[in-house]
Amino acid sequence: MNDREFDVIVFGATGFVGKLTAAYLAEHAPVGTRIALAGRTRSKLETVRAELPAAAAQWPLVSADADSAEELGAMAARTRVVCTTVGPYLRYGEKLVAACAEEGTDYVDLTGEVPFVRTTIDKFDSIAKESGARIVHACGFDSVPSDIGAFALHKRVEADGAGQMGDTTMIVRSFRGGISGGTIDSMRVIARQATDSDVRKVLGNPHALSSAGAPKSSGGERLREPSDLAPVDASKVDRSLTGTLAPFFMASSNTRIVRRSNAVLGGAYGEKFRYGEAMYVGETPVVSTIAASAVAAVTAGFFGLMAVKPLAPLVDRVLPKPGDGPSESARDNGHFTTKTYTTTSTGKRYVATFHSDGDPGYKATARMLGESALTLALDRDALPKRAGILTPASAMGDALISRLTSAGVEIDTDELSA
Structure with a gap:
């Protein structure tokens, strides 16, 4: 890696989130970090570079097409890390993962596409392990x-000698922001591919990314994971909570990433670790129950509509397009807070708080993606000695937490009173 020309290449820098990520790196990467911008069209890259903060004025430009294995391979060979925002990844991501795995180049992306991650595990995990590449999705x-909320809880429980994690639930406690056109496009692709029975099996399998399948307890029984689509009684998450929690629309992706982290870490979270996600819609029992049921119905209906081909043109007309995004002021005014609760095998209760200012899908995402790329590029001695198709927690763990908190993200763990 010491002979690579660049530390980070931002691939897809002409897209909305790609440009935001490049701007973040221009403002926050340590002086001397070698960064380049990549995309299909050089003239568009030149335009983007001219609009970035002054630190990016001399960044080199790299022309590479997502459909060209040769160009992607040449790009991957020049850098320590490829940071890509080019999605939907089911359409455009596989050749780049192949190039990075073969060249021993670390890789980070924004995918929430479970079938894509499953494909890269099947095709490139062994290649990446052999070359030493860290392919880090999501x-x-x-x-x-x-992923980091669950990992932080694990580290706190372990440090306290409090046993192992059991039922664990992440709650989106507050959220202000929009959904990017790129995320909508990924959801659209997944919904339409779900007409294929093999894809449906992957989407319906809570351990689709864990390879070994559902873990067994010491008694030999398979552990049943929480539903991604059903409302949740908040008091069953933690006795300090009241009301009903709504399904969180990205749970079907996030939960599988967290379970993969646990699998890659050798089941470190606990033999009875189960993980679910939900969204806060109020504490009043009746009102929150109605709201949670409505969210569940809308979520199911949304994916159903996108999967119906005759309705596709109508749905597409009202949804954000790839490249669309909110204004700078809207991005600045966004924020989110998640709280992840767990009860351990010794009966102790903990909560991890993860908070970031900035629109979750844009400004905060650019921060998290940018810091992930910098962690892989610059903090290599602090990383676990692990390669292959990984997750943020299993690839970077404590090193990523350190970078994120230094960048202003709040990540705290607390023991709850008895």
């Missing part, structure tokens, strides 16, 4: 808060 709002 490094934005999907799924850093989920």
Whole structure:
């Protein structure tokens, strides 16, 4: 890696989130970090570079097409880390993962596409392990808060000698922001591919990314994971909570990333670790129950509509397009907070808080993706000696927490009173 020309290449820098990530790196990467911008069209890259903060004025430009294995391979060979925002990854991601795995180049993306991650595990995990490449999926709002929240809890429980984690639930406690056109496009692709029975099996399998399947307790029984689509009684998450929690629309992706982290870490979270996600909609029992049921119905209906081909043109007309995004002021005014609760095998209760200012899908995501790329590029001695198809927690763990907190993200763990 010491002979690589660049530390980080931002691939897809002409897209909305790609440009935000490049701007974040221009403002926050340590002086001397070698960064380049990459994309298909050089003239568009030149335009983007001219609009970035002054630190990016001399960044080199790299022309590479997502459909060209040769160009992607040449790009991957020049850098320590490829940071890509080019999605939907089911359409455009596989050749780049192949190039990075073969060249021993670390890789970060923003995917929330479970079938894509499953494909890369099947095709490239062994290649990446052999070359030493860390292929790290889901490094934005999907799924850093989920994955790092669970990992931080594990570290706190372990440090306290409090046993192992059991039932664990991440709750989106507050959220202000929009859903990017790129995320909508990924959801659209997944919904339409779900007409294939093999894809449906992957989407319906809570351990689709864990390889070994559902873990067994010491008694030999398979542990049943929480539903991604059903309302949740908040008091069953933790006795300090009241009301009903709604399904969180990205749970079907985030939960599988967290379970993969646990699998890659050798089941370190606990033999009875189960993980779910939900969204806060109020504490009043009747009102929150109605709201949670409505969210569940809308979520199911949304994916159903996108999967119906005759309705596709109508749905597409009202949804954000790839490249669309909110204004700078709207991005600045966004924020999110998640709280992840667990009860350990010794009966102790803990909560991890993950908070970031900035629109979750844009400004906060650019921060999380940018810091993930910098962690892989610059903090190599602090990283676990692990390669292959990884997750934020299993690839970077404590090193990523350190970078994120230094960047202004709040990540705290607390023991709850008896």
